[in-house]
Amino acid sequence: MTPSTRIIPAADADAAAASFLSEKEGRYVVITDTTVEKTVLPRLKRIAEGAACVIAVPAGEASKSVEGAVEIWRRLVEARLTRHDTAVCVGGGVVTDLGCFAASTFKRGIATVNVPTTLLGAVDAAAGGKTGIDFLGLKNEIGTFHHPLAVVVDASLFATLPRGQMLSGYAEMVKTALISDRGAYEGMLDFDSLVADRGRLTALTSWCVERKMQVVAADPEEHGVRKTLNFGHTVGHAIETAALLDGHEIPHGHAVALGMLHELRLSSRLLGFPQEEVERYTERVASLYAGCLEGVDLTPARLVELMAHDKKNTGSGRIALTMLRSVGDAALGLSVSPAEMHDYLAATAIAL
Ligand SMILES: NC(=O)c1ccc[n+]([C@@H]2O[C@H](COP(=O)([O-])OP(=O)(O)OC[C@H]3O[C@@H](n4cnc5c(N)ncnc54)[C@H](O)[C@@H]3O)[C@@H](O)[C@H]2O)c1
Structure with a gap:
């Protein structure tokens, strides 16, 4: 219905x-x-x-x-x-x-x-x-x-x-x-x-x-296109949970803003999302949330472990996420292995 x-x-x-x-x-x-x-x-x-x-x-x-x-x-x-x-x-x-x-x-x-x-x-x-x-x-x-x-x-x-x-x-x-x-x-x-x-x-x-x-x-029950609404939330939820576990409760949107930064960078790496757009996003949006994660342990191994428990995963052991080819063009049904996610995070130093 x-x-x-x-x-x-x-x-x-x-x-x-x-x-x-x-x-x-x-x-x-x-x-x-x-x-x-x-x-x-x-x-x-x-x-x-x-x-x-x-x-x-x-x-x-x-x-x-x-x-x-x-x-x-x-x-x-x-x-x-x-x-x-x-x-x-x-x-x-x-x-x-x-x-x-x-x-x-x-x-x-x-x-x-x-x-x-x-x-x-x-x-x-x-x-x-x-x-x-x-x-x-x-x-x-x-x-x-x-x-x-x-x-x-x-x-x-x-x-x-x-x-x-x-x-x-x-x-x-x-x-x-x-x-x-x-x-x-x-x-x-x-x-x-x-x-x-x-x-x-x-x-x-x-x-x-x-x-x-x-x-x-x-897509009322999230079998397809509704997953686009989860953009930024795979890494975002892991950040939100890590912060909560460390006693720094941060607003949901702050975690999503930083999750989107990671997922845009992953999109750039894996799907060719334009690098200059990632930079614009970092400058105009992500910088608004600078400093909110101070004191939170965001080591790659910890974030990957938290992502492994995400509700959106299918049980294959891979981490499900929505990525973008360009603004307005989402790629659905994608996943990365925990090792790929770990490599990406280990290679990324996000300084905000
Ligand atoms: N159902 C969904 O699709 C969906 C999507 C996103 C988030 N959520 C849920 O939403 C919740 C977070 O929502 P939230 O951020 O609105 O939190 P919230 O409802 O706890 O509100 C945050 C705080 O602001 C206060 N508040 C609310 N309106 C106010 C106002 N106008 N002026 C002053 N204070 C006000 C509230 O009393 C509360 O203390 C989480 O539980 C999350 O899981 C659900």
Whole structure:
């Protein structure tokens, strides 16, 4: 079944979400976290006031747990929600992953509407249908595919985000542009998410969500073209995990920005991706994330070991990854042996 999610770019998320919900039968609850409840929800008065209840889980990744889901299910039962009702998830990727997971399993699945409040949550987590919780220390180990009915994109909700969170989201925007086409990529390189006006940020964010939905509609369960969305994530996830293990939790997008740098260099080495583009990327994008990995052990053997455990691998012992022949031209279904990856990393000194 082709997933359909309405992307609603809005100057006023409260009015846009209220209008969408008024056309839908049934009641709704709001699922959020304790930080967003204080910083953003007061700006979504109609949504908050019209809800059967507001469920606020503690802010942070730790809420993406079985216990977090149980708490939401308990509150949904107490609110006597029926199968015709809706869960409105207002928050970053943690809230949309957890809230949509709980909703997708409650009474075999109720409808969801996402109102992302982080840039990363908007461009990467709120659309596409992947829901999940962490389990036994493994990220997103339990989850479902459940597409939201709508995603309301209003960049004014990002106003209270710290700089690091904006940069984290920007990395995923660059990825979307890199795998799409040259025009989009040039536009993204010229775009500064930290100083952009709200209208332009809403428009570019919505473009990223639309673009993601086009890819997802073509390949909902990631057998082919959806893998292009993983560009930068094979090395990126290994970097993110290494940092976490060393006690330096870095935002997801920072790891992806540096993962993309490695995967562009690998693309250049193995598929002839233009070297001058790698240099431009390093100067314009990767340099924004300089210094974030200080103190993290990134020895080649360690990164390769972490990549060997990547969910995307097929069990052949090789490391699966998406590479680019040029901007907008991704090569799918490729892999390298652990020894090749080790040689590449050992020969590469990335100084940022
Ligand atoms: N489902 C997917 O396809 C997908 C894709 C990418 C990431 N994710 C998931 O998303 C999560 C990361 O998302 P995230 O970076 O948004 O993290 P997050 O949801 O934890 O938000 C980061 C922090 O910012 C706070 N916050 C949110 N909005 C705010 C605002 N407007 N102003 C001030 N503070 C605000 C939150 O309370 C939290 O403390 C991870 O769990 C990741 O696995 C999912």
